[in-house]
Amino acid sequence: MQNPFESGHIKNYILFYVSVVVIMVLFFIASTIFRENKDIDKKVFNTKMSKTAQESRDIEEEPSLTSKIKLMDKPYK
Template sequence: MEFKNNPFESGHIKNYILLYVSVVVIMILFFIAGELFIEPKEIEKKVFEVQEKTSEVKTQDSKEKEEFKPRFKLLEQPF
């Protein structure tokens, strides 16, 4: 079995490699061009005011525990 058109000898491999390299180079150039022309936006930093109410939270928790009443009463005898 003989190969009449050897791709290594006829130059087809060279053409495919050149095509691949040119596509990669074009992609890199578009990426660089896109990065150069995009201007960074300034983002306003938001500050949240937090007030510490630890003493009030503790008193509310203790009140809730004392005032806890179940919503439903369990039956003493099942049906």
């Protein structure tokens, strides 16, 4: 088996690692240069309800007196 330090394999691995890092840095720089900064307006929601909206909500929340579910006469064992 050859010694990797003497045969130059370590040099090739280091050059390969450095080239991968350089390519990643170049892609990062290219992506930041060509990125368009679009300003997005902040959405503001109206949290104060008018009286008519509150009244309609109160009417909807009233429970109905008639039930649509019929219970069984005797339970299963």
